[in-house]
Amino acid sequence: MVVPSDAFFMRLSLDEAWNYQFLTYPNPAVGALIVDRHGAIVGLNAHKEAGKPHAEVLAIRDAYVHLSGDESLKNCEDAGKLHEALASRAGRLFHDCTIYVTLEPCNHTGKTPPCAALIEKLGFSRVVIGAPDPNPEATGGAKRLEHAGLDVSVGIEREACDTLIEPFKKWQKGRFTFFKLAQTLNGVIDGGIISSETSRRWVHYVRSRIDLLVIGGNTVRIDRPTLDARLVGGRAPDVQIFTRNREDFDREIPLFGIPGREVRFGDELPEKGLVMIEGGEGTLRALKDKIDWMVLFVAPVLKEGTCYNGKKFFDILHQRMSGCDTMLFLKGKNDG
């Protein structure tokens, strides 16, 4: 890279958004970045959880704090209050600034005012958008901003921005299913805890947001898990034990003792929602045709053991460090 391009700024926004993949359910993961008139990054943030502010609003908040020196909004996470305060206080701060956002800014008033209205009001001169909004209710943000005279570019890093919201697009219409697996470098997946505390906390965060956790019957019998979200103080998900024989489980296994949790049995997945599967090789094989993505934690460890087997080609959609592990988001390839 010689000097930063639109693609560079969009990549930074994408990386930020991926940190909250699945955690924003039922909203899409979105990242946003603000560049001032001189080309300096003055804000970068992501949508973190449904009900909390959108990525654009948080990035604008951070940029406002940085540019104005007014720290009173620094930790504000009330979307309505932020919209109002930013619109009334920012003045000309954002004139000639550019906002990068991985997904078209929303144009409908839901729990919060539309992001497109805030961007228009603050006088951004340029809006760079990755993917158009696939949600018919929220769409129209780009058009609105164009009509208001802003310079709008749509489709920067389009493929990567579309990939980021693939779960969102799928769960809007039905079910999105991903398999979470933790392994050593050399492909060993059994014999106790493998991944780092950071990785396990991520799993617990996800458990607290999903509609259903599917777990292999053998894993239940052998590991006797709890399958809650205790590491992050979150809600324990409903569980489906992937099995044909519901009578075959010791009810003293901790997962059965979580208050308010529904435990189902069966080898059919539900039609709707965000579903995470945890399990071993057997579950992976049995459900391989129903899995949209895999999330693979690879702990930097060699362990004596037997690797899981299979025959499949993937694309690596995203990778990052997760504590001392590497974390890969994988999607099966059709040619596999």
Add this chain to the structure above:
Amino acid sequence: MVVPSDAFFMRLSLDEAWNYQFLTYPNPAVGALIVDRHGAIVGLNAHKEAGKPHAEVLAIRDAYVHLSGDESLKNCEDAGKLHEALASRAGRLFHDCTIYVTLEPCNHTGKTPPCAALIEKLGFSRVVIGAPDPNPEATGGAKRLEHAGLDVSVGIEREACDTLIEPFKKWQKGRFTFFKLAQTLNGVIDGGIISSETSRRWVHYVRSRIDLLVIGGNTVRIDRPTLDARLVGGRAPDVQIFTRNREDFDREIPLFGIPGREVRFGDELPEKGLVMIEGGEGTLRALKDKIDWMVLFVAPVLKEGTCYNGKKFFDILHQRMSGCDTMLFLKGKNDG
């Protein structure tokens, strides 16, 4: 991240430098980044090969082209010419700019004038350095710049910047040895080509720079390799076949037919130089105590097979995509 920090800019410089890890031998890998007075990134580059310009000079060149619009130096890779042209043409362009560099700028006149002199001459107001230069011949850059009145910070992302030059520090005093391995996600390492074209090209680049390629005897017998650098048109390295029995090889195996190559046999590594080991599980086990780092290509593929075994803990020093593979730089941990 709210807004960019010194750490953020140093991380970008580090990532750029890692792209050329080992390829700069016998020089260290170095990355540099220029931020203008407004905080905008105006240049980012890395040292790529011994005899070519240092990272600072390339980053300054890129920034000069961007800020001045003078494209005549855009592709210049003659270090002496760049020093001279930049010093005479840049005027006040770099006044109030900051330069980030992962390693202390050199202060001695070798094949090129010292980078510290160029930075001083161009009027940078601030110099942010990751690691101090461990080379006694080149050191003194930070001191010189401080004496000249520049604001110099040393030690930003120090640990990561030290890690980047760990091979350099070790091969200066003797031998640095790394094991290159390509595997599938599930730890299968045999049965034909595993990694992507991009990954194999990297291996060929490295082969063209190293002092010695050590290859397992079994790998030679089974794979009958050529072990040259044909994918990048580079020099084929000298080879040591790791074995106790030099008589046991079919001399029709292509690696024996490369003109100008020395082929040795033996189970002792040389005392000096940059040594890459390629091989399978047997070689990995036999040499595990002599390996400084591992470079692991993980192809996003599941394959039926047997994983390699071992018992060892690592730190992931760096990860990046390499074509469709993920590429991990690993270092064994003492507690393993």
